[in-house]
Amino acid sequence: MSRLKRRNFITALTSGLFGLGVSKHMSAGPALSFPGQKESASPKIKKYKDLGKTGLKVPDVSFGAISLFEPNVLRYAYECGVTYFDTAESYLRMKGEAYVGQGLKEVRDKVIITTKHGQNFRQKIEKAAFIQRLEASLKRLQTDHVDIAMIHSLDDLSLALNNQELMSAYEQLKKEGKVRFTGFSTHNAKVTLRQALDTDFAQVILFQYNHMEGKEIEPHIKAARQKGIGTVAMKVFAGGMQGNLKSMVNQQTSYPQAAIRWVMSNPDVDTCIPTMSSYSHVEEYVATSGQPLDRTSLQMLANYERQVHNVYCRVSCRECLSACPNNVAVNDVLRYAMYFEHYGREKEAIGYYADLEPERKPLGCENCAAPCESACPYGLRVKAKLQHSHEILTA
Amino acid sequence: MRKGLCRRPFIGILFFFILSYTALAQANLSPRDVLEKNVQASGGKEKLSEIQNLSFKSGGTRYFASSSGELKIVTEGKESVIKEVILVRGDKVQRNSFNIVSELTGTRKAVPQTLAKLFAGIFTLQKFEKDLKFQGLKTYGSKKLYHLTTTADSFKVDLFLAEDDFFLKRMVFQGMGQEGDKVEVNYDFAPFEETEGAKIPLSWFSSQVGTRGTLTEITEIKINQALEKDFFSKLDVNIGTVEAAAGHLKGNILDFNSSPNGLTITTNWTKIDIDKAGLKTGDELTFMNERANAGVIAGLVFYAAANEIPPPNELAKGARILSPAPRGGETYAIQFFGLTMSPPPSSLQILAPIEIVKK
Numbered sequence: 036m037s038r039l040k041r042r043n044f045i046t047a048l049t050s051g052l053f054g055l056g057v058s059k060h061m062s063a064g065p066a067l068s069f070p071g072q073k074e075s076a077s078p079k080i081k082k083y084k085d086l087g088k089t090g091l092k093v094p095d096v097s098f099g100a101i102s103l104f105e106p107n108v109l110r111y112a113y114e115c116g117v118t119y120f121d122t123a124e125s126y127l128r129m130k131g132e133a134y135v136g137q138g139l140k141e142v143r144d145k146v147i148i149t150t151k152h153g154q155n156f157r158q159k160i161e162k163a164a165f166i167q168r169l170e171a172s173l174k175r176l177q178t179d180h181v182d183i184a185m186i187h188s189l190d191d192l193s194l195a196l197n198n199q200e201l202m203s204a205y206e207q208l209k210k211e212g213k214v215r216f217t218g219f220s221t222h223n224a225k226v227t228l229r230q231a232l233d234t235d236f237a238q239v240i241l242f243q244y245n246h247m248e249g250k251e252i253e254p255h256i257k258a259a260r261q262k263g264i265g266t267v268a269m270k271v272f273a274g275g276m277q278g279n280l281k282s283m284v285n286q287q288t289s290y291p292q293a294a295i296r297w298v299m300s301n302p303d304v305d306t307c308i309p310t311m312s313s314y315s316h317v318e319e320y321v322a323t324s325g326q327p328l329d330r331t332s333l334q335m336l337a338n339y340e341r342q343v344h345n346v347y348c349r350v351s352c353r354e355c356l357s358a359c360p361n362n363v364a365v366n367d368v369l370r371y372a373m374y375f376e377h378y379g380r381e382k383e384a385i386g387y388y389a390d391l392e393p394e395r396k397p398l399g400c401e402n403c404a405a406p407c408e409s410a411c412p413y414g415l416r417v418k419a420k421l422q423h424s425h426e427i428l429t430a
Numbered sequence: 431m432r433k434g435l436c437r438r439p440f441i442g443i444l445f446f447f448i449l450s451y452t453a454l455a456q457a458n459l460s461p462r463d464v465l466e467k468n469v470q471a472s473g474g475k476e477k478l479s480e481i482q483n484l485s486f487k488s489g490g491t492r493y494f495a496s497s498s499g500e501l502k503i504v505t506e507g508k509e510s511v512i513k514e515v516i517l518v519r520g521d522k523v524q525r526n527s528f529n530i531v532s533e534l535t536g537t538r539k540a541v542p543q544t545l546a547k548l549f550a551g552i553f554t555l556q557k558f559e560k561d562l563k564f565q566g567l568k569t570y571g572s573k574k575l576y577h578l579t580t581t582a583d584s585f586k587v588d589l590f591l592a593e594d595d596f597f598l599k600r601m602v603f604q605g606m607g608q609e610g611d612k613v614e615v616n617y618d619f620a621p622f623e624e625t626e627g628a629k630i631p632l633s634w635f636s637s638q639v640g641t642r643g644t645l646t647e648i649t650e651i652k653i654n655q656a657l658e659k660d661f662f663s664k665l666d667v668n669i670g671t672v673e674a675a676a677g678h679l680k681g682n683i684l685d686f687n688s689s690p691n692g693l694t695i696t697t698n699w700t701k702i703d704i705d706k707a708g709l710k711t712g713d714e715l716t717f718m719n720e721r722a723n724a725g726v727i728a729g730l731v732f733y734a735a736a737n738e739i740p741p742p743n744e745l746a747k748g749a750r751i752l753s754p755a756p757r758g759g760e761t762y763a764i765q766f767f768g769l770t771m772s773p774p775p776s777s778l779q780i781l782a783p784i785e786i787v788k789k
Contacts, residue, residue, distance in 0.1 A: 277640055
């Protein structure tokens with residue numbers, strides 16, 4: 036039953052209760068008890084899949100905990116059948132893991148928790164210091180282990196694999212039972228998914244994949260899946276710009292529901308992690324579990340693409356990077372601007388941008404002829420976008 | 431020993447009955463009991479009746495609510511600029527945006543109307559009393575919430591009170607938009623805290639179905655401010671004054687920003703003013719900032735829409751244009767590409783007069 040049909044059903048049911056006089060108007064006189072304490076049905080996960088060869092079963096729609104407000108929303112998602120939860124050390128300015136721990140502590144043994152730690156490979160990484168970081172994460176998560184520990188936002192897997200201190204730290208954490216599986220998240224899947232085929236470190240991979248970008252990485256996803264790597268899709272809403280667009284909800288579906296259906300229509304993707312910030316997000320996204328990609332969803336996606344095709348930066352595309360004479364981290368800058376403008380994560384975005392090396396910021400664009408724009412296959416006004424991004428991220 | 435053994439099951443059974451009775455009593459609370467407990471949780475009717483008005487700030491928006499159900503939502507700019515006012519009064523919700531007054535409908539009416547009632551009851555449901563229906567308990571994760579419904583305009587409003595502390599946890603608006611689109615706006619409220627003599631949630635997360643949503647964090651909470659008598663009937667904005675005639679516009683600076691990429695001056699000219707002046711893309715203009723002798727006097731090129739502005743590589747350094755404000759919004763902005771001013775000249779002041787004339 037689709038979400039909307041289910042809602043109609045619930046509405047009809049409660050109307051029926053009114054008709055029988057079991058639901059009472061407040062001003063209707065003497066105090067009355069509640070109508071049998073009946074609860075309306077919440078949507079449930081309908082499909083679970085194997086997460087690569089980990090032996091873990093994951094729901095097709097999982098929980099991205101990048102922007103949380105109320106820890107009980109996590110628990111509600113669990114009650115709806117969501118058992119895979121993705122967080123990171125840096126989320127919510129270091130508070131994200133604590134939210135996840137608080138929300139899931141009573142059901143910890145029934146859920147899968149992934150957390151991620153960023154690494155600056157230009158600086159010395161020390162094994163003991165990293166182990167301490169992960170142990171601090173465990174404390175915040177109120178658990179003695181994480182199911183999957185990932186390196187956060189990795190552009191080049193070889194940097195990690197060649198770092199003995201880091202690899203040794205993960206190995207020790209696994210031996211001690213503090214980490215069950217390892218992997219990484221990436222915005223450069225074209226490179227890193229290929230690299231992942233040659234190592235056993237990558238047991239689960241989290242990558243950007245949505246209806247506007249990712250077609251070119253599908254062969255790599257397939258290869259990873261065939262190797263037994265767990266495949267998890269993120270950024271499934273292609274920039275999340277729908278809040279400012281027209282006609283992104285109709286009687287059959289909403290844009291996020293259509294976008295989730297598109298991602299999960301790829302059998303090589305084990306699960307996806309749309310950000311769930313509220314009870315209503317849980318209801319909206321979980322309702323898509325097990326739903327096929329239909330014509331209405333495709334129309335919705337086409338409508339979205341029409342409106343943002345020359346505005347949305349496909350972060351994993353990277354075509355402009357080699358064209359830039361100033362070595363600006365174009366895709367990162369535009370990704371941070373996306374967090375600022377469309378994800379409602381202004382402070383975090385400003386923080387990420389502040390951490391970017393000054394020489395990779397768009398400070399020299401003013402006199403530049405903008406070869407990035409002719410390099411962009413999608414016709415984005417890259418220079419103006421970069422300048423605008425710098426403005427908002429330094430305001 | 432034997433005595434102790436006999437006593438333990440008895441104590442256990444007694445404890446079980448006490449727990450069961452408490453649970454049963456809680457489950458059998460009448461609608462009125464629930465509402466009373468909701469009001470008591472916020473300090474009780476007497477204490478709430480001492481609050482005549484409440485105000486707080488969220489980002490660039492300031493909310494003023496009266497205990498009699500009026501609500502004024504003021505969108506502020508820099509310094510004394512007020513760009514927009516939304517006023518809820520009686521059955522009407524009016525908006526003044528850049529001196530264009532309109533009456534709001536749909537969710538844009540239903541949401542502020544409901545917020546006005548909620549704030550008037552200082553975040554309790556006491557002002558909804560006559561319109562509430564009870565739907566029972568619903569489980570959300572590890573929490574049970576009392577589910578009540580009401581209506582606002584043509585929208586169904588679901589309200590959820592926590593079973594343990596009786597504070598409002600969630601509010602959902604459901605209905606149809608003007609174009610037959612589905613509207614479902616959700617509010618999740620954070621734990622309530624005692625602040626300035628009132629118990630209120632210091633943040634909430636709101637989202638329309640299909641969107642990511644917005645976190646609202648409130649600051650500058652004030653209770654019982656001295657407000658002018660007609661405060662809740664005034665719909666005035668403060669954006670200066672605009673005079674528009676063919677080929678000529680007078681107005682004011684609403685904002686200015688200097689960055690390595692150039693100088694941007696946001697004006698109070700809207701599309702209506704631009705149309706009155708009869709400006710067309712490509713028109714050449716003279717810009718004057720009247721205030722200072724050293725005021726900016728420059729030539730500008732006008733672009734009516736953002737997509738008509740040439741690509742950046744075609745806009746030479748020093749290009750000067752008047753176009754829709756680059757960050758969106760309802761007004762136009764003057765941009766000086768490559769011109770940085772740090773500090774900006776004294777002639778650049780908020781609400782300082784500016785003028786353009788078509789060449």
